[in-house]
Amino acid sequence: MATLLVLCRFLHFIVVLLMFGAWGLRPWLLGADVQPTLDRQLLRITRGLAGLGLVTGVAWLLLITASMAGSWDAALQPATLQLVLGKTFFGQVWAWHLLLNLLLVIVLIKPWPALRLPLLALLLATLAPVGHGAMLDGLSGQLLILNQVVHLLCVGAWLGGLLVLVLILQQAQGQRLEPILRRFSGVGYGLVGGLLVTGLINVRVLTGQLWPTPLFQGFALILLIKVGLVLGMLGLALLNRLRIERCEQRLGSLKASVMMEWLLGLAAVAAVSLLGTLPPMVMAD
Numbered sequence: 001m002a003t004l005l006v007l008c009r010f011l012h013f014i015v016v017l018l019m020f021g022a023w024g025l026r027p028w029l030l031g032a033d034v035q036p037t038l039d040r041q042l043l044r045i046t047r048g049l050a051g052l053g054l055v056t057g058v059a060w061l062l063l064i065t066a067s068m069a070g071s072w073d074a075a076l077q078p079a080t081l082q083l084v085l086g087k088t089f090f091g092q093v094w095a096w097h098l099l100l101n102l103l104l105v106i107v108l109i110k111p112w113p114a115l116r117l118p119l120l121a122l123l124l125a126t127l128a129p130v131g132h133g134a135m136l137d138g139l140s141g142q143l144l145i146l147n148q149v150v151h152l153l154c155v156g157a158w159l160g161g162l163l164v165l166v167l168i169l170q171q172a173q174g175q176r177l178e179p180i181l182r183r184f185s186g187v188g189y190g191l192v193g194g195l196l197v198t199g200l201i202n203v204r205v206l207t208g209q210l211w212p213t214p215l216f217q218g219f220a221l222i223l224l225i226k227v228g229l230v231l232g233m234l235g236l237a238l239l240n241r242l243r244i245e246r247c248e249q250r251l252g253s254l255k256a257s258v259m260m261e262w263l264l265g266l267a268a269v270a271a272v273s274l275l276g277t278l279p280p281m282v283m284a285d
């Protein structure tokens with residue numbers, strides 16, 4: 001069950017992060033002008049992701065219910081589901097989350113473009129209280145959730161922006177790429193800064209230390225792997241930034257670099273999905 005929960009968390013997180021980031025960064029990278037081919041492709045991808053998000057969201061609820069009740073049979077009983085949704089903090093947050101996901105699916109089918117990004121932002125924000133974000137009570141807990149919201153927004157913008165870049169590079173013939181890459185690089189500095197600050201705050205609050213120990217076990221080890229993957233993304237981003245001039249002449253290597261950066265980001269989210277199921281090593285008073 002634990003393995004299924006990690007897989008479900010990963011799929012759901014990556015779906016929501018990519019959808020928010022793609023639609024949030026698309027106007028910044030390409031402006032308000034309609035890009036018929038790319039926009040149709042992005043909408044088609046988003047519809048598929050929203051459907052997958054709804055399925056994995058329901059699966060996540062069933063897995064948590066089965067874990068709380070101690071059996072799969074209980075997870076499928078309406079009375080047990082109603083108890084989890086109405087009487088637990090996770091269930092109350094998740095009821096709103098699933099409702100937002102369902103509304104998003106409807107909005108993407110209609111479509112009502114003005115509602116996409118607000119719904120996606122709310123959908124992403126309701127992931128913040130899930131997991132370690134709900135460990136603290138009162139004002140401290142609210143501030144930790146707010147910090148987690150900012151962290152998720154930065155992650156989503158980075159990964160979703162990379163998805164848009166991948167789509168742009170697939171149809172880049174005759175298109176000037178340098179201005180697009182400069183805009184992405186410019187916003188990337190802010191995203192990386194936000195990730196670093198909010199990530200360090202999360203670690204300090206959850207573990208009581210600047211870095212959890214022992215270093216190569218459990219929570220600390222997975223966190224170390226996540227940081228290594230993010231550093232790999234940063235290295236590729238800096239390399240692309242240094243070689244940004246006349247980038248159209250090396251389209252093949254640019255595609256490979258952006259794709260690798262994106263895949264490292266997906267792997268980092270997989271590490272986060274595992275982290276969310278592990279207890280942080282909080283220091284005793």
